[in-house]
Amino acid sequence: MDRRQFIKTTAAGAASAALASCGVKGGKPQSEGTMEMRTNPINGDKVSLLGYGCMRWQMIKDEEGRDIIDQDSVDELVDMAIASGVNYFDTSPAYLQGQSEKASAAALNRHPRNSYFLATKLSNFRNWSREASMKMYYDSFDVMETDYIDYYLLHNIGRGGFEAFSRRYIENGMMDFLLAQREKGKIRQLGFSFHGSQPEFDAMLATHDTYKYDFVQIQLNYVDWKHADGVRNVNADYLYDKITALGLPIVVMEPLQGGALANLPRSIAQQLKERDPDASAASWAMRFVGTHPGVLTVLSGMTYQEHLEDNLSTFTGFKPLSEAELDFLERLATTMKEYPTVNCTACNYCMPCPWGVDIPGTFQHYNRAVGEGDFPQNPQQKDFARLRRRYLLSYDRAVESLRQASHCIGCKECLTHCPQSINIPAELHRIDRYIEKIRREG
Amino acid sequence: MLRKIRIIIAGLMLAGITLLFLDITGALHAWLGWIAKLQFFPAVMAVNLGAVALLLLLTLLFGRIYCSVICPLGIFQDILSRLGKKRRFGYKPERKWLRYGVLALFIAALVAGVQVFVAFIEPYSAYGRMVQNLLAPLWDWGNNLLAWISARAGAYAFWPKEVWLRSLPTLIVAVVTLVALAILAIKGGRAYCNNICPVGTMLSLVSRFSMFRPVIDTSKCKNCGSCARQCKASCINAKEHKIDYSRCVDCFDCIDDCKFGALRYRFAWGRKKASGTAEGDSGRRAFLTVSALAGGSLLAKAQEKKTDGGFAQILPKTRPQRKTPITPAGSFGPKHFYDTCTACQLCVAACPNNVLRPSSSLEHLMQPEMSYEKGYCRPECTKCADLCPAGAIFPLTPELKSAIHIGIASVDRSLCVVETDGVSCGNCARHCPAGAIQMVRKDPDDEDSLMIPSVDESRCIGCGACENLCPARPLSAITVNGRSNHIID
Incomplete structure (x- = not known):
């Protein structure tokens, strides 16, 4: 073997090793095929079925002991996601103590702006004055160094009832402002994210005639499909049917219930493994969401490379669930509700508790x-x-x-x-x- | 041979009692608690007649072997003494005026209730104080390192223990004790035991008449004087071939040392009578008289500081003024407790809830008191009562303990968060194991009024759950005062 040949072989080896490290999880070969894409019925955007939720980046401590986002890991994950076909990134000015927009954009801006869709929100929970809301809106553009936002959301609608919506967006004139911004092309698509009960949801959809939303973001997973709290949160199948009836695309959040469906009670995990020893618990939950054709993209807050790899293998060469598999998950969800667990997704919205409780x-x-x-x-x-x-x-x-x-x-x-x-x-x-x-x- | 046996037993006993203080798991208490109960002075205070009789009989039979193998301070001094040169001692006559003078002072202090003096020179307390204040922090830090590793390994073999300064004056006294003891031991061997130690003096009254004792065989003795130079008790008068058995602690060093086999440990009752003393007799009588005094005000200062980050800041609690100190269930009340406690720190070391700490007040310096800034007296825990060797805290069951009223809580409404922050709370009532806190309407005329706590004094047991879990900081809005006499339901 001469020198040139040696270099060739090792280079090829290194390249394939690099590829392997991107797509392989626990020695399992990556699924054949390409990233599953969905088409937005409103504007024709070709969106990857796997979207990146930017609420759970890895946090580290800086020299003074403060929590900061580990920018290096964000850069790596974003590069890997984009290389694998992920093109939807969802953040908010409120996430990760207000650091998510900056860190996510810093990683994304290393790629051409037209190679991904950027979603952020008007998270004016604590101060809904017009001034504060306007500032929050413009700050997003400054912080993320962008001229337009692809998907803009009214954040966490439903909590506090329709009144809160009215206070945060209608009475302060923000709704009219945002509609004008959509006209100007600063916002390409305008929608809202929802958590709440049925009357609130119905009231929101009733405003569609006036505001012409482009999409709705809801919590959807195989437990919340038919087993949501019921009193304060409405089942996802109801939300899904109502939204698709209006012809709007659905962006899904909490497909894993904040990780709960990836870390299942032992007996439940056992049943999943018996059905398919090689499939991760998370992959079942992801496939459940993707099986529904009205879903434009599934947001997953992937903190570590392993999370991303697992999801990539689910959404590359995506296989929808069969009827039998859907029934199986529904039975599982029923058993799961019998566990006295708390369905906390660790989103940290409740923190800090004024009395110091974790x-x-x-x-x-x-x-x-x-x-x-x-x-x-x-x-x-x-x-x-x-x-x-x-x-x-x-x-x-x-x-x-x-x-x-x-x-x-x-x-x-x-x-x-x-x-x-x-x-x-x-x-x-x-x-x-x-x-x-x-x-x-x- | 005898010397080797003595060293092995002494090593085991010292390790045992030291571990009793250091034990974090609480598992050793059941196995090693007897060593503490065997300590002479605590046994006297506990009126533990069995132990006292056993020890006196032991001394009458074999001399002061108690001082060589049971007393941890004695064994500890032997270790310190090894730091000095060999054969540096020599015979010194007995300093009766000093021994009996100190013993008389000791008894007077006990009767007068000046427990500080008692605790300062009482050997077992002195040892416990040094271990708890000087060695335990090092031990705990070592444990915390293991706990850190254990947590990262996902194992449950070790868990962290908070290391905190319970009382600065007690720490200082412990340091002084160690320094003084080291000087005495290195210079004079058992100088403390034969001049100051009240237990040593008391046992010497009996050991003078001991049945078995080292005896010099004049026919074999070559008058080399090596035994006297080796004797850490300075009690061998080689010239006259006499040994002062009131000071001999039966370490058998001399027997091992004598090249000519002139020294033997043997039955020799009745020979060489030594005379008892008036002070000693009066001392023994004084012991039987019941002690009096105690009570009064406590000057308290909180000395810990802690920083926090991340979540909402939580201020550390400060200690409230308590009119009457709180003492553990089983102690009948502060009077009995402070009259009997020898301040050995064993309960302080054992308290898993960080409730017991040595008092910093002049009156009860080093004797423990309870306070609820770091935890409260949990209903299922009876560790201090199980362990106390001095009878200051009597053993009891968890059921009985929860029926004993050791204090009374009272509410300072001006500090209650319901008043200051206008929020609903009730954390005190939610955690009261006795159901002694009732939430009542702040405004009796308003149906929807916020609820404020009120204490049913007849039900309150004084455990401090309410005080510890009260969200008001740094001073709790609900605080406990000790009862001067504990009562049982």
Whole structure:
């Protein structure tokens, strides 16, 4: 072998290794084919079925101990996503303590502006004055260094009822302003993201005649499809039918319920693995969402490369679920609702709790223990002492004692912020009572 | 041979009692608690007649082996003493006036309720104080390193323990104790034990008459004087072939040392009578008299500081003024507790909820008190009562403990977040294990009024759950005062 030949071979090897590292998960070959694309019925945009949710970038500490986004990892993930055909990126001025827009755009701006669709939101929850709302709107353009936004959303509609919508967008004249911006082409598509009950949703859709929305963003996954909270949140199948009836495309958020459907209770995970030992739990949930033709794109907040790789293998050469598989997931969802877990997606909208409680941390720890199925319940249980010790120790590890559920005073400040309609104080008190009971059995 | 056996037993006993103080798991308490109960002075305070009789009998039979293998401070001094040169001692006559003078002062302090002096020179307390204040932090930091590794490995073998300064004065006293002891031990071997230690002096009254004792066989002795130079108790008068058994701690160093086999440990009752003393007798009587005094005000200062980041800031709690100190269930009340407690710090070391800490007040310096800034007295925990060797806290079951009223909570409405922030709360009522807190309407005429807490004094047990979990910071809106007499439901 001469020198030239050697270089050729190693270069090819390196290239294939690089490719392999992009598309292979746990040694499983990447699905054949290309990224599944959907066409926006309103303007003909060709959008990748997998969209990137920019709410969960990896956070690290800077020199002064503050949380900052790890820009290097954002750059890498964005490059890899775009190279694999992902072309929809969804952010908000509120995400990640206000850092998401800047970090996401910094990575995206290294690519041609017409190679991806950019979505952001008017997240004027806390101050809905016209001045503050206008500033938030223009800041998005400045921070992201762009002249137009492809998909612009009225953020988190439904919470606080139609009144809140009216206050945030109609009374302050922002709606008229945004419609004018759409006319000018600054906003290419205008829509809203929704969390709430049926009357609120119906009221919102009734305004479609006036405002002519271009799309709607909803929470859709195989649990919320028919098993949403019901009182404060409406089932996704209802939302889906109503929106598609209007001919509008649907952008889906929380396809994994904040990761819950990727980290399933052990017995549920077992059933999925028995059906397909090679498929990840997340891939089932992703395929469920993609199976619905009215879905334009599925937003997934992929923090790590492994998340992205798993999703890429699902959406490249996408295979919709069969009728039998849909039935199977529906049965699974029914069993899942029987677990006393809290359907917190760790979106952190409730934080910081004014009294210092780590709300998502407490819920996550509790869910994990319940999901494992071997959490301490009563002293008669086999191995109770060991389970009790492990549960209490892991609780202290997961949540600092001053931020545990026992410190929730029930002020209800968090209630209005939760997109999942979790009765946070009631759930914290329930968990606290459980832990107190377990403690006393020592 | 005897010396080797002595060293092995002493090593085991010292390791055992030290671990008792350092144990984080609480699992060793059941196995090693007896070593603490065997300590002479705490046993006297606890009126633990069995232990006292056993120790006196042991001393009568074998001399002061208690000082060589049971007393942790004695063993610790032997270790310190090794830092000095060999054969640096020599016979010194007994300093009776000093020994009995200190013992008399000790008893007077005990009777007068000056527990600081008692705790300062009492050997077991001195040792416990050094371990708890000087060694435990190092041990805990080591443990926390393992806990850190363990958490990263997803294992549950170790968990972190907070290291915090419970009382600066006590820490200072511990340092002084260590320095003083090191100087005494290196210079004079068992100088503390034979001049100052009240337990040593008390046992010496019996050991003078001990049945087994080292005896010099004059027919074999070559008068080399090596044994006297080796004797850390300075009690061998080689010239006259006499040994002062009131000071001999039966370490057997001399027996091992004698090249001529002139020293033997053997039955020798009745020979060489030594005379008892008036002070000693009065001392023994004084011990049986019941002690008095205690109570009064407490000057409290919080000394910890902690920083926080990330979430909403949480201010550390400061200690409220308590009219009457809170003492553990099983102590009957501050009077019995402070009269009996020898300030050995064992309960402070064992408290898993960071409730017990040595007092910094002059009156009860080093003796523990309860406070609820870092935790509260959990209903399922009886660790301090299980362990106390001095009878200051009597053992009890969790059920009985929860029926004992050790304090009374009271509400300062001006600090309650319902008043200051206009939010609903009720965290105190939600966590009261006795159901002693009732939420009542702030405005009785308003149906939808916010609810404020009120304490049912007859039900409150004083555990401090309300105070610890009160969201008002740095001072809690609901605080507990001790009861002067604990009562049982």
